[in-house]
Amino acid sequence: MVSSAADRPYTLRFVRHLCADPNPEGPGYREIVMPTSLDGRRKGLFHAAHPGSYARIEALALGGGGLKLAARVWPTLPGKGRQALVSIDVDGAAIRLEVGPHGGAQLRLGAETVAVDAPMLSRRWYAIEAIVDVAGGRLSVTQTPLEPVGTLVDSGRGEAKAKLRPLSGTARVLVAAALEGDDVIAHFNGKIERPRVATLNDVAIGEWDFSQGIPTQRVIDIGPQAAHGQLVNLPTRAMAGSNWTGAVHDWKSAPEQYGAIHFHSDDMGDCGWPEAFALDVPREWPSGFYAAHIKSEAGEDYIPFFVRPAKGAAKAEVAFLVPTFSYQVYSSYWRPERSVEILARARAWGALLETPGYNTQFGLSTYNYHADGSGVSITSMLRPQLDTRPRQMSLHDPAPKGSGTGRINCDSYVVDWLDRAGIAHDVLTDHDLHEEGVAALEPYRVVICAQHPEYHSLRMIEAFERFLGQGGRLMYLGGNGFYWRAEPSADAPHALEVRRAEGGIRVWATEPGESYNQFGGGYGGLLRRVGKASHKLVGIGFSTQGRHLGFPYAFTDGIRNPRVRFMTEGIESAATPGARFGDSGFMGGGAAGFELDSADPKYGTPPNALVVAKGVVIHDDYGWVNEDMLIHRHPRPREEWSCADMTFFETASGGAVFSVGSMTYVGSLPPENYGNVCARLTTNVLRRFMDPRPFA
Ligand SMILES: [Fe+2]
Known part of the structure; x- marks a missing residue:
């Protein structure tokens, strides 16, 4: 996989390294050119890399009534820009439950924003809940500290009247990030536990239990639709949750205390670039150190x-x-x-x-x-x-x-x-x-x-x-x-x-x-x-x-x-x-x-x-x-x-x-x-x- 800045063409050749040290006064750089049919000038294409981990649920059916969104969160960079917690895109509408620019929870829907004034503290657990009351024409968001400090107010509620239209259809849900067109933005830094989408009567539509499937890249929906999702860019699992007592250290003996995933805006998994070329290694190439050498006007690698x-060859x-x-x-x-x-x-x-x-x-x-x-x-x-x-x-x-x-x-x-x-x-x-x-x-x-x-x-x-x-x-x-x-x-x-x-x-x-x-x-x-x-x-x-x-x-x-x-x-x-x-x-x-x-x-x-x-x-x-x-x-x-x-x-x-x-x-x-x-x-x-x- 090759990304070439500004789509510059590049040349390709293969080498075998006997000594890869470039020091002119060192042991002596030794490479052997290994000709292949792929050698020569090739078209270059630029591909971006997109760091930031999140969970992606492709299809959650919404029935058209109001919605309740909830999650427990442990922010690590509150106040460092807008960071999405649960994002729902449905029928042209974008619902964003997020950490606002000043660190308090906020809910956005279209042009409407309701926010909590008090910022969350870093590395403490909060319960966040938001309500989209379509029939009542009302949006609200609440932020409740699970580890109250006492002398400091870090709880709050934001509420506003809003003209809302029913939300129905197949929704795409992101946890810890948000969609903007095809781009994924607003990555969250911190832990999230049990994100939930429910009706106003508190009947679960989707509820993701991160304590299930900890070794995997899947997130499990325990709600009626079983709308499981996929993790992107390798966030960290088996993280102590809001209910971790300290009595257990092995998540396998009490997974219910390990329902948190720690997401980072700089996590990186698979760049996902398309294949630029593929080599069938010739059978006669000796076992050893090799490299594909690519070179453009701008640089080389x-x-x-x-x-x-080769399989079956003498060892x-x-x-x-x-x-x-x-x-x-x-x-x-x-x-x-x-x-x-x-x-x-x-x-x-x-x-x-x-x-x-x-x-x-x-x-x-x-x-x-x-x-x-x-x-x-x-x-x-x-x-x-x-x-x-x-x-x-x-x-x-x-x-x-x-x-x-x-x-x-x-x-x-x-x-x-x-x-x-x-x-x-x-x-x-x-x-x-x-x-x-x-x-x-x-x-x-x-x-x-x-x-x-x-x-x-x-x-x-x-x-x-x-x-x-x-x-x-x-x-x-x-x-x-x-x-x-x-x-x-x-x-x-x-x-x-x-x-x-x-x-x-x-x-x-x-x-x-x-x-x-x-x-x-x-x-x-x-x-x-x-x-x-x-x-x-x-x-x-x-x-x-x-x-x-x-x-x-x-x-x-x-x-x-x-x-x-x-x-x-x-x-x-x-x-x-x-x-x-x-x-x-x-x-x-x-x-x-x-x-x-x-x-x-x-x-x-x-x-x-x-x-x-x-x-x-x-x-x-x-x-x-x-x-x-x-x-x-x-x-x-x-x-x-x-x-x-x-x-x-x-x-x-x-x-x-x-x-x-x-x-x-x-x-x-x-x-x-x-x-x-x-x-x-x-x-x-x-x-x-x-x-x-x-x-x-
Ligand atoms: Fe080391």
């Missing part, structure tokens, strides 16, 4: 995709697992200062220039807050993810010759390394792993995890466990991995949900009672909190983070252990206890940095885990992770947690795990043409892991 081996022994869950969870991270910081260098390097900072129409990342101050918990793949591209930098690297790469760009160092070492490999993605479980991993002897595989569903963790239990070998070449739970939606598979509950380094936290996922209903937050600490899986876990700087590792006595003799082949003289390595690199200038993982038996590091090297980072900017801090002092000496522990252990059935525990590690593979100690040690590990001989 690389749209990434990952190609697995390599090694699979590189592309962390597409983490890519998606991070994507569209609005960081305006970052956009400015990298612009001059991106220009000089011929890197992609667009960022989410310049394109807020595509919505936000789960690292952002919504405009109303609530954390973003849902992220969609059906939109341009402008910061998840090849040929792109993520930050202004402070190191000389540093690339400042992230995601696809730094993960391509692994591809480049494998390619130069002549090691055949396939790629597969997190999304494949979630979908297929351990079957996605089973064909491979070795699975390599990338620079920052931070987010996983429970199914994915279980797949890793089974893979290791069957003798699989796992190389984890990153940091802050296997940290948060991210769950996809069954009926909106383009969406992932992250609830930032309890501990964890995080930019926002869940509200009380709202830590269970709407997708699947599991407990959200750190994988550690659901018994899946990364220490158990890969021997180490996230324990410190700081600025994007890189520091060396030093070998420990562990490197002399005969169990890991294979690691030091050809680098025996460099691999001695105390010797430093990984002191150069294109990410921060060293192999240990940014976000680091250390071993800790308390959280599940296996007793046979051997730390062969440590990248200790004692630096003012490197702090602890808050889930380890129970009092004002850290329970362990700093050297034990402010470090990357390079760890090896054997598993049942002859398998093994190798973990590096640092986010800048892969940037230290390329120096010396992938011939430095860091790269050679990593290659040694991979070659031994590819060897079918079981580990003792």
